[in-house]
Amino acid sequence: MGTIALLILTIAAIIFSAGGILVSRLFTKGSINTQKGQPYECGIPTTGTPWSQFHVGYYLYAIVFLLFDVELVFMYPWAVVVQKIGFPALIEMIFFIMILFIGFLYAHKKGALKWM
Amino acid sequence: MISLEAIKNAVQSWLQLHIGGTLALVAESILLGILVITLFAVLGLLLVFMERKVSAVMQIRLGPNRVGPKGWLQTSADTLKLMLKEGLTPDGADRFLFNLAPFMIMIAAMLIMAPIAFAKNFQIWDINIGVLYISSVASISVIAILMAGWSSNNKYSLLGAMRSGAQIISYELSAGVAVITMIILTGSLSVNDIIASQENGWWIFKGHIPAIIAFIIFMIAVTAETNRAPFDLAEAESELTAGFHTEYSGMKFALFFLAEYINIFIVCAVAAILFLGGWMPLHIGNWQAFNHVMDYIPSSIWFFGKTFLLIGLIMWFRWTFPRLRIDQLLNLEWKYLLPISLLNMLLMTIVAILKWYL
Numbered sequence: 469m470g471t472i473a474l475l476i477l478t479i480a481a482i483i484f485s486a487g488g489i490l491v492s493r494l495f496t497k498g499s500i501n502t503q504k505g506q507p508y509e510c511g512i513p514t515t516g517t518p519w520s521q522f523h524v525g526y527y528l529y530a531i532v533f534l535l536f537d538v539e540l541v542f543m544y545p546w547a548v549v550v551q552k553i554g555f556p557a558l559i560e561m562i563f564f565i566m567i568l569f570i571g572f573l574y575a576h577k578k579g580a581l582k583w584m
Numbered sequence: 585m586i587s588l589e590a591i592k593n594a595v596q597s598w599l600q601l602h603i604g605g606t607l608a609l610v611a612e613s614i615l616l617g618i619l620v621i622t623l624f625a626v627l628g629l630l631l632v633f634m635e636r637k638v639s640a641v642m643q644i645r646l647g648p649n650r651v652g653p654k655g656w657l658q659t660s661a662d663t664l665k666l667m668l669k670e671g672l673t674p675d676g677a678d679r680f681l682f683n684l685a686p687f688m689i690m691i692a693a694m695l696i697m698a699p700i701a702f703a704k705n706f707q708i709w710d711i712n713i714g715v716l717y718i719s720s721v722a723s724i725s726v727i728a729i730l731m732a733g734w735s736s737n738n739k740y741s742l743l744g745a746m747r748s749g750a751q752i753i754s755y756e757l758s759a760g761v762a763v764i765t766m767i768i769l770t771g772s773l774s775v776n777d778i779i780a781s782q783e784n785g786w787w788i789f790k791g792h793i794p795a796i797i798a799f800i801i802f803m804i805a806v807t808a809e810t811n812r813a814p815f816d817l818a819e820a821e822s823e824l825t826a827g828f829h830t831e832y833s834g835m836k837f838a839l840f841f842l843a844e845y846i847n848i849f850i851v852c853a854v855a856a857i858l859f860l861g862g863w864m865p866l867h868i869g870n871w872q873a874f875n876h877v878m879d880y881i882p883s884s885i886w887f888f889g890k891t892f893l894l895i896g897l898i899m900w901f902r903w904t905f906p907r908l909r910i911d912q913l914l915n916l917e918w919k920y921l922l923p924i925s926l927l928n929m930l931l932m933t934i935v936a937i938l939k940w941y942l
Contacts, residue, residue, distance in 0.1 A: 469612075469616070469708055469709050470709065471709075472613065473616070473698050473708050473709040474695060474698060474709070476613045476616055476617050477617075477620060477691075477694045477695050477697060477698060477708070478691055478694070478695065479617065480616075480617040480620050480621050480694060481687070481690045481691040481693070481694035481695070482687060482690075482691065483617070483621070484621050484624060484625075484690060484694075485686055485687050485690045485839050486687075488667070488835045488838065488839065489671065489686075489834075489835045489836065489839075491667060491835075492666075492667040492668070492669070492671060492834050492835040493671070495667060495668050496668060496669065496670040496671070496834070497670070498670050498672070499670075504672065505672070505673075505674050505675030505676075506674070506675065507674050507675075507676065507677075507736070507737050507738040507739075507831065508674075508738060508740070508825065508830055508831060509738070509739065509740075517676075517737075518737060518738055518739040518741070518742045519734075519737070519742075522742070522743075522746055523746075525750075526746050526749065526750050529750050529753070529754060529914065530749075530750070530753060532918075533753045533754060533756075533757065536757045536922070537753075537756075537757065537760075540757065540760045540761070540764070543761075543764050544716050544764065544767070544773065547764045547767040547768045548767060548771055548772065548773060549771075550768055550933055550936065550937070551768065551771050551936050551937060552771075554937050555937060557933075558930070558933045558934065558937060561930070561933070562930065565926055565930070576918075581914070581915075581918050581919070583910060583911035583914060583915075
């Protein structure tokens with residue numbers, strides 16, 4: 469199986485999910501009620517919209533994540549060949565991690581990794 | 585001896601002989617589709633049942649024991665019940681995204697199956713960048729979770745999804761570094777090569793201390809990535825009802841629940857491949873008699889045995905550790921696990937370059 473496997477798996481996932489939902493739709497009977505469609509909030513009437521501002525911390529974590537995720541992408545090809553190249557590759561990687569770590573320390577110093 | 589490989593070859597040659605050509609490929613594709621769907625359903629039912637039985641054992645009680653012999657049909661009955669429930673969409677929800685999210689999470693879970701080797705020469709797609717593929721596809725599920733939380737028009741869902749997103753992307757880093765630590769040893773990203781390199785001993789034994797540290801970090805990180813206790817902040821029942829799937833009901837909820845358990849299976853399979861040798865039998869040095877006996881056990885049993893052992897470990901975590909707070913959770917990752925895993929990776933590089941691992 470080559471790349472066609474991906475197509476088959478995607479179709480299988482769609483059939484599995486859609487099949488389940490459609491079969492359950494055959495057996496169920498929906499009733500309409502004004503209270504029923506309300507978002508769940510411990511039984512009291514809902515106030516305000518949830519689509520509002522949220523804590524900036526999540527955003528900062530995502531940015532710092534990006535820093536290290538790009539680093540990871542560079543590490544994969546490095547990890548495959550490091551045994552053949554030997555110590556020069558290790559020294560280069562140490563420098564690479566140090567440069568990124570400075571960015572990490574900056575984010576830490578600015579308080580991006582502190583909750584609240 | 586019947587192995588999965590022999591069955592696969594027999595089916596393939598039978599199809600080639602009796603149908604032949606393009607139609608054989610089509611028939612094979614349909615068979616593959618049916619097989620993965622069956623695997624999904626069976627795994628889901630089995631893992632939910634296992635979870636309930638393991639937690640029962642941990643708490644010295646019986647667990648489900650009414651439906652079927654020893655409660656074996658309990659999860660089937662639960663699925664049937666969920667099927668009979670109405671899958672309703674809340675009024676203010678973003679209908680398109682709300683209905684798309686369960687599909688997304690199932691597609692992501694299904695796609696990761698492709699490069700996993702279930703037995704000797706039994707793999708859906710022998711891709712040469714298997715491990716990279718797994719880690720890239722695994723991150724699609726974050727999008728599905730954020731989609732579900734955002735579109736539900738519910739404050740609990742949004743909070744749960746945000747927490748879940750922050751948690752998954754954070755722990756993906758140390759899981760990725762732990763994977764890279766093992767790739768340094770194997771020198772290949774292909775799942776088959778990684779398993780083949782463990783013929784004379786699993787990496788957890790051969791790789792000395794760095795491999796053991798990487799294994800521990802990987803297990804912690806994947807526990808957090810799959811939103812399992814003690815890192816189940818995203819669906820902390822006591823504060824957020826059910827997290828990102830608060831508004832989901834019926835079959836759509838069942839799909840989220842199923843995908844969660846499938847993800848546990850997949851991460852444990854990856855850990856088994858990287859650290860415990862996948863389908864490789866346990867060999868001890870030059871003890872020929874022992875090695876031959878171990879070779880007689882089919883490779884699929886080795887793979888599923890190791891995977892279920894690790895799943896049992898993750899289920900054990902749930903009843904052992906109390907839940908963390910969100911700031912503790914993020915501190916654990918950013919201040920401890922990530923620096924430790926990076927240092928461990930450099931240590932492993934030295935071990936690998938000096939060839940200390942054989």
